[in-house]
Amino acid sequence: MKSETWTIIAVGIFFALIAPVYWVLTKDPTGTTALVMTMLLCVLLGFYLSVVAKQIPDRPEDRSDGEIADGAGEQGFFPPYSWWPLFCALALAVVVLGVVIGWWLFIIGAVILAATTWGWVFEYYRGIHAH
Known part of the structure; x- marks a missing residue:
């Protein structure tokens, strides 16, 4: 979960840097608002992922010494088809x-x-x- 968290936080930082640049270049309130809201969404998602990452044990894909066999077994509940x-x-x-x-x-x-x-x-x- 740590790699996903840092990816989302990096995207949020990108939008935080781009939003003021976009405002200065275009003076477009709609696009700037969309960029700011996207940045806030990334902050929210990054915070959620960081909290969840602290609550679950390390996954095999998060460890450098993880093997494919370490991920064997039940992976969770996946719902069947539904109308x-x-x-x-x-x-x-x-x-x-x-x-x-x-x-x-x-x-x-x-x-x-x-x-x-x-x-x-x-x-x-x-x-x-x-x-």
Whole structure:
């Protein structure tokens, strides 16, 4: 995690240096704001990665003497296929379309979105992928 942390922090430093240069050269508030927000995002992500790096033990890829065999075994939980993200996206499309067409469609879409979000959150508590 340490290499990822330093990579993100280096990108954040790059954007911190580029944002004032961009402002001086262009006087564009939109682009400068985007660069500053990108820098802040890198700071946030770098902070998160540094905190997580302190909480987990060294990974084999972080050690100079690490072997490929050191990384054998369970790597974590990777979810199988799921149809719920598609249904959530379609429900969100109905909600957004409801803002344009009418509140009645927005309410119907919000109810469908709540139901599909509920299904997506709790899909591993029932059915063939239950834990």
